[in-house]
Amino acid sequence: MITWSALLKRFISDPVAIIAGFVLLLLILMAAFAPLIAPQNPYDLMQIDVMDSDMPPSWKPGGDPRFWLGTDSQGRGVLSTIMYGTGISLLIGIGAVIVQGVLGITLGLIAGYKGGWIDSFLMRLADIQMSLSTLMIAIIVLALFQAAFDPSVYAEYAIFMLIFIIGIAEWPKFARTVRASVLGEKNKEYVDAARVIGLPARKVMWGHILPNAMTPVLVISTIQVAEAIMTEAALSFLGLGMPVNKPSLGSLIRSGFEYIFSGSWWITFYPALVLIALILALNLLGDWLRDVMNPKLRRGDE
Amino acid sequence: MHIIAFLLRRAVQAVIVMFVISLIGFSIQDNLGDPLRELVGQSVSEAERDLMREDMGLNDPFLSQYARFLGHAVQGDLGNSYFFKRPAIAVIMDKFPATFELVLGSVLIFLTVSIPAGIYCAIHRNSWLTRFIMSASILGISVPVFLTAIFMVWIFGVELGWLPAYGRGATYELPWGWDTGFLTLDGLKHLILPCVTLSSIMLPLFIRLIRAEMMEAMGTDYVRFARAKGLSTTRVRYVHAFRNTLLPVVTVGGLMIGTLIAYTILTETVFQWPGMGFLFLEAVNRVDTPLIIAYIIVVGLIFVIVNTMVDFIYTLINPMVKLPGAKA
Numbered sequence: 001m002i003t004w005s006a007l008l009k010r011f012i013s014d015p016v017a018i019i020a021g022f023v024l025l026l027l028i029l030m031a032a033f034a035p036l037i038a039p040q041n042p043y044d045l046m047q048i049d050v051m052d053s054d055m056p057p058s059w060k061p062g063g064d065p066r067f068w069l070g071t072d073s074q075g076r077g078v079l080s081t082i083m084y085g086t087g088i089s090l091l092i093g094i095g096a097v098i099v100q101g102v103l104g105i106t107l108g109l110i111a112g113y114k115g116g117w118i119d120s121f122l123m124r125l126a127d128i129q130m131s132l133s134t135l136m137i138a139i140i141v142l143a144l145f146q147a148a149f150d151p152s153v154y155a156e157y158a159i160f161m162l163i164f165i166i167g168i169a170e171w172p173k174f175a176r177t178v179r180a181s182v183l184g185e186k187n188k189e190y191v192d193a194a195r196v197i198g199l200p201a202r203k204v205m206w207g208h209i210l211p212n213a214m215t216p217v218l219v220i221s222t223i224q225v226a227e228a229i230m231t232e233a234a235l236s237f238l239g240l241g242m243p244v245n246k247p248s249l250g251s252l253i254r255s256g257f258e259y260i261f262s263g264s265w266w267i268t269f270y271p272a273l274v275l276i277a278l279i280l281a282l283n284l285l286g287d288w289l290r291d292v293m294n295p296k297l298r299r300g301d302e
Numbered sequence: 303m304h305i306i307a308f309l310l311r312r313a314v315q316a317v318i319v320m321f322v323i324s325l326i327g328f329s330i331q332d333n334l335g336d337p338l339r340e341l342v343g344q345s346v347s348e349a350e351r352d353l354m355r356e357d358m359g360l361n362d363p364f365l366s367q368y369a370r371f372l373g374h375a376v377q378g379d380l381g382n383s384y385f386f387k388r389p390a391i392a393v394i395m396d397k398f399p400a401t402f403e404l405v406l407g408s409v410l411i412f413l414t415v416s417i418p419a420g421i422y423c424a425i426h427r428n429s430w431l432t433r434f435i436m437s438a439s440i441l442g443i444s445v446p447v448f449l450t451a452i453f454m455v456w457i458f459g460v461e462l463g464w465l466p467a468y469g470r471g472a473t474y475e476l477p478w479g480w481d482t483g484f485l486t487l488d489g490l491k492h493l494i495l496p497c498v499t500l501s502s503i504m505l506p507l508f509i510r511l512i513r514a515e516m517m518e519a520m521g522t523d524y525v526r527f528a529r530a531k532g533l534s535t536t537r538v539r540y541v542h543a544f545r546n547t548l549l550p551v552v553t554v555g556g557l558m559i560g561t562l563i564a565y566t567i568l569t570e571t572v573f574q575w576p577g578m579g580f581l582f583l584e585a586v587n588r589v590d591t592p593l594i595i596a597y598i599i600v601v602g603l604i605f606v607i608v609n610t611m612v613d614f615i616y617t618l619i620n621p622m623v624k625l626p627g628a629k630a
Contacts, residue, residue: 131609133560139567140598143586144330147594230446234568237448238583253452257572260456268456272449280444287440 010292020284027278031087038083039067042076043245054259057266070266073259078270081252086274088248092162093229097221099167100228104174105217109205111175112182123179126172134169135231141165142240155243162241166228177220181213215293222286226279233275249275305617312613316606323602327595328371331381332364380599381592385585390596394578398600399480400470401566401577407484407497412504420512421544424520439506447503447565451572454495466492468574496573503565504558511554515547522546548619556612563601 011017030037040047053075055064064071069078111122129137145161146154185191186209194208229249235241236250237257244255249271256267362370374380383390423432459467471492473481483489519525520543528542529535567579574580578597585593 131557131560132605133558133564135564136560136601139564143582143594147586147589147591226444233446234448234564237446238568238571239587253449257452260452260460263460265456268452272452276445276449279446280441283440283444 007292011288014288016284017288020281020288023277024281024285027086027274027281028090030083031090034080034083034087038077038080040077040080042080042084054264056264069270070264072256072267073264078266081247082249082271082274085247085249085252085271086278088159088242088246089229089232089250089275089278092159092166092232092242092248093225095163096166096170096228096232097224099163100170100174100224101217101221103168103171105178105210107171108175108178109182109210112179113186113201113205113209119179122175126175129169130172134166134227135234137169138162138165138231138235139238139240142235146240151243155245158242159246162232162235166231170224170228173220173224174217177216178210178213181216182209185209185212219286219290219293222282222289226282226286229275229282230279249278308617309614312610316610319606320602323599324372324375325368327375327380327599328368330595330598331371331591332367375599380596383585383593383596384590385588385593390590390592391600393593394581394596394600397576397578397581399482400575401570401579403483403493404496404500404566404569404575404577405562407493408500408504411497412501412508415501416505416508416512420509420547421516421539423509423513424516425539427517435509439509442502442506445502447499448568448572450502451496451499451569454499455572458495465495467495470576496569496575499573500562500565500569504562507558508551508554511550512547515550516543519543519546549616552612552615552619556609556616559608559612560605563604 011021035041053071053073055067055071057068057070057078060070067077067079069082071077072081107122111119142161142165149157182205191204191208194204199207232241232248233250233253236248237254239254242248242251244251247255252271253268253275256264256271259265259267378391380390382388383393386393419435423435426432455467458465466488469492470481470483471488472486473483473489474485475481483493520539525538525543528538533542563579566577567582569575570577570580571583578600582594582597584590585597
């Protein structure tokens, strides 16, 4: 474990980490303050005008200075839809990772601390679930959900469904990481001490072992948010995720895709660019964090 | 003997997995949509409906309905597709060659690229090309497969107009009824963009994996001794070290099959490739329950078969692994 000031020093000396951190911060701020800073509210019917539809970015011939990145077929500004959409993508990504974390940490602690048949059962389950692929599970579950319910009901619950499905499907990653740390920690003296003074297993696990097992959890969390955002985008692109009236970046790309053939590339291109920037920044930060937190791994890599 | 015991064990596991999948399939059929309405529409009176319900066995207890479903499923009968009015399994199998050739093409591409690239990056650790490949691979991991597909369509299909961006083009029917795109020029052209797309998502992962495994293998005593014995560098690298990287590649390849199938759905959607994944999404939009179930069962079967094969290959190429259940 390294201290916060050492972490900051490492961060400042790494240009890749600085750029990735800056891009991520920019995107998060843009999404969080979208209602205040977006040029228009693209989901307020009073503010959009079909007369403005299909305009190219403002520097192209036919562009309009009000819409920097052009407009889509409904006359919504692409920049504004991206600002709102990034927020939904981030919300689902972070929400799903919280679900993964809570489930994975709990089950990983139990598996590592209790051992025995509980451990082998949970790890076997984790193996099976990992081999099935999160995206495949999510596609099938959401497809059934969509076939079974009315589109309006579906639209309302889509965000929760996405968070829970991506969250539940990916618990094994956290569980394995936590379990490995617990196995390393549980025979140390401080754990024995905690047990000897009569603390219940629950307190030993959560209060004493977990804080010492948090480093790898933080490292994988960053990468997991990137993965969750990517999975959500893929699902929304297939039409199994967020509905068009509350789009994430993936649904924006879906609704713009058909216009590529008629030459309106900007409706798809800019959300795609933002999505890639978001995932890339998270992946680079995750890689950086892993190298910093785990010097042994870094040496083995070189 | 050991191999037979191992195969038997795997067969039992495969049957259990398929049993679970069939249960899922049946509960979907039981809860999703009303077969009676699909059959007769709204015009039939309530009394007649009840009679037909009884006739079709829809009022039977769960277990006997499931037994009937399983009995039919084992014979390859999963009911008729509501939309195509043909056996669902036949509809799926018609689309199988398209998906299979898409996967085959991309596997060929990514094997011919990732193996040399991975070996190169392991041997020339600090060359600029290695740095370039390694940085490109993190970019590759960060671009979702459907975006790669969209960019391919946009750049090569729409803007440059070099390659066809949708469909399979002309296909040639092989004697056993398999439509192949590999034997016509038009079919090959149509294969390029989807196959490159699908391989691009696996490529970074495998380059990194082969590089890491190769570097580890080159540091082992076994390889050092081979070199000390006076064997040529080429022989040591490609025969001794590289062979050891194959095991993890096979294992990870097997683990990726589920993800690969999911990616075929995405790739097929963008390129309007008439394969199983594209068909599945259409079936979902039409609430074509028998077709949805047929897809899930076929995909489950492919998954089980591939995993069993991978386990088997693994034991064949690694003499160190003892077959589970074998005596020491």
